[in-house]
Structures are given as C-alpha cells and as structure tokens.
Amino acid sequence: IDPAEHRRGAFIVLEGLDRSGKSTQAKLMEQRFVELNKPVKGMRFPDRTTPIGQMIDGYLKSKVEMEDHAIHLLFSANRWEAVAKIKALVAQGTTVIADRFFHSGVVYSAAKGNPALNYKWARAPEIGLPRPDMVVFLDLNPEETARRGGWGAEKYENGEMQMRVRQLFRDLGKKDIGDWSGEKEVIVLDAGGGIEEVAEAIWELVRPRVEAVERGERGSLKT
Ligand code: Z5A
Ligand code: MG
Numbered sequence: 001i002d003p004a005e006h007r008r009g010a011f012i013v014l015e016g017l018d019r020s021g022k023s024t025q026a027k028l029m030e031q032r033f034v035e036l037n038k039p040v041k042g043m044r045f046p047d048r049t050t051p052i053g054q055m056i057d058g059y060l061k062s063k064v065e066m067e068d069h070a071i072h073l074l075f076s077a078n079r080w081e082a083v084a085k086i087k088a089l090v091a092q093g094t095t096v097i098a099d100r101f102f103h104s105g106v107v108y109s110a111a112k113g114n115p116a117l118n119y120k121w122a123r124a125p126e127i128g129l130p131r132p133d134m135v136v137f138l139d140l141n142p143e144e145t146a147r148r149g150g151w152g153a154e155k156y157e158n159g160e161m162q163m164r165v166r167q168l169f170r171d172l173g174k175k176d177i178g179d180w181s182g183e184k185e186v187i188v189l190d191a192g193g194g195i196e197e198v199a200e201a202i203w204e205l206v207r208p209r210v211e212a213v214e215r216g217e218r219g220s221l222k223t
Pocket of ligand 1: 023148191
C-alpha cells in the first residue's frame with residue numbers, strides 16, 4: 001500500500017445508561033461498515049473475558065465486594081489491557097466501535113458519591129488511553145430503560161445511581177475536550193425512538209466523522 005493512501009481507522013464509542021441500547025446500536029453500526037466494505041471491529045467494556053474482566057464481573061454480580069478505588073482501577077486496567085489491540089486495529093485501517101469506554105469509567109465511579117473519589121481522581125488512570133474520534137451518549141430517561149428487559153440484576157442498576165450517571169454524561173455534553181477544536185467530550189443523542197430511528201440518527205453523526213478520518217483530516221489517534 002502507498003503510505004499516502006493508507007489511512008487509519010476511526011475509533012467510535014457508544015455510551016449510555018444500562019439498557020439504553022448500546023449493544024443493539026453497536027451491532028447495527030458494525031453492519032453499516034460491513035455493507036460499505038470498510039473493515040470494522042466491535043469491542044465492549046468491561047471485557048469480562050479477561051482475568052481482570054472476571055474480577056469486574058464478580059463485583060457487578062455482587063459476588064465479591066470491592067473498595068471503590070480498587071474496582072475503579074480494575075475497570076481502567078481492563079481498558080489498558082486492550083490498548084495495544086485498539087491501536088493496532090486502527091493503525092491497520094480498521095474502525096473500532098466500542099460499547100462503553102473511559103467516560104463510563106469516570107462517570108460511574110464519580111456518581112457513587114464517595115467524597116474520596118471525585119471526578120478528577122477518577123480521570124487520572126484514564127490519561128493516556130486512546131481518545132475516541134467520537135463518543136455518542138444514548139440519552140434516555142432511566143424510567144424508560146427500567147421498563148426494558150433485564151434491568152435491576154447488577155450493581156449500579158438502581159434509579160438514583162442511574163439519574164446521577166445521566167446528569168454527569170449530560171454535563172460532559174457541554175464540556176470541551178480542551179484542545180481548541182471546540183469538540184465536546186460526548187455528543188448527547190436522544191435514544192428514545194425506535195431502534196431503526198436511533199440507528200439512523202447515530203449514523204448521521206458518525207458517518208461524517210469517519211469520512212474526516214478517512215481523508216486524513218484528524219491525524220493520528222490522540223490520547
Ligand atoms: N461500568 C463502570 O462502572 N465502569 C466502567 O469503566 C465501565 C462500566 C466500562 C456493566 O456494563 C456496568 O459496568 C454498567 C456500567 C459499569 N453498570 N450499570 N448500570 P455493561 O456494558 O456490561 O452493561 P450495560 O451496557 O449497562 O447493560 P446492557 O444490558 O448491555 O445495555 P445496552 O447494551 O445499553 O442495551 P441493549 O442490550 O442494546 O438493549 C437492552 C434491551 O432494550 C434489549 O432487549 C433491546 O432489544 C431493547 N432495546 C434496545 N433499543 C431499543 C429501542 N430503541 N426501543 C425499544 N427497545 C430497545
Ligand atoms: Mg450492552
């Protein structure tokens with residue numbers, strides 16, 4: 001391949017409350033790339049398949065108790081162990097779609113209300129992770145996500161926690177990433193419509209960003 005022709009892949013993240021439709025939408029987005037003949041790889045966090053991921057799984061299922069900072073660092077470590085893979089995929093031109101990434105890590109820990117674990121502390125172990133080209137927060141009223149199947153079985157799946165998480169994500173929708181580009185930390189998208197409708201709205205946001213990456217306008221993956 002001519003190096004001038006070789007473009008990196010994009011790194012796209014879907015965030016949202018529990019049951020907001022992240023996994024459903026990540027799959028549908030992946031299919032769009034496949035249909036367009038663009039290489040794509042889906043990933044999810046926590047990745048419960050690794051030894052660290054299994055410890056996280058035990059915590060989320062309330063099989064083991066863990067100190068707030070300790071579990072926070074495990075969630076972060078679970079991302080760090082995937083960094084080499086993400087970078088390699090993106091460098092070879094494959095777009096990576098992640099179902100949650102570090103914004104979940106920071107927001108969920110900060111939402112616990114532990115005075116010893118504020119937003120700044122929670123952000124620190126995430127510094128240096130690849131920065132997504134776009135983070136879309138699927139915004140939905142927690143009362144609605146609760147009506148969808150399976151809610152309520154895991155840690156954090158209670159109304160009060162979900163309300164705080166939603167507020168913190170909405171705040172990130174107003175926060176600049178801080179590199180003068182004017183981009184926000186996350187793009188808040190109303191995810192209350194039907195599955196196809198939401199998929200279309202996500203694609204309208206993601207497609208131009210992916211095309212900018214393909215034209216080389218966004219340079220290499222930032223941290
Ligand atoms: N967590 C953390 O604390 N720190 C971290 O660093 C990370 C995570 C990465 C587990 O996450 C917990 O870990 C989570 C955050 C915390 N705690 N909470 N809450 P997870 O990613 O493993 O689990 P989840 O994503 O929260 O839950 P989920 O069940 O996978 O939800 P989802 O992927 O967003 O939803 P879904 O499976 O696509 O859809 C749920 C159902 O709704 C399903 O039946 C769909 O068919 C239906 N659905 C989807 N879209 C629609 C629409 N548009 N209309 C109607 N019905 C729909
Ligand atoms: Mg999911």
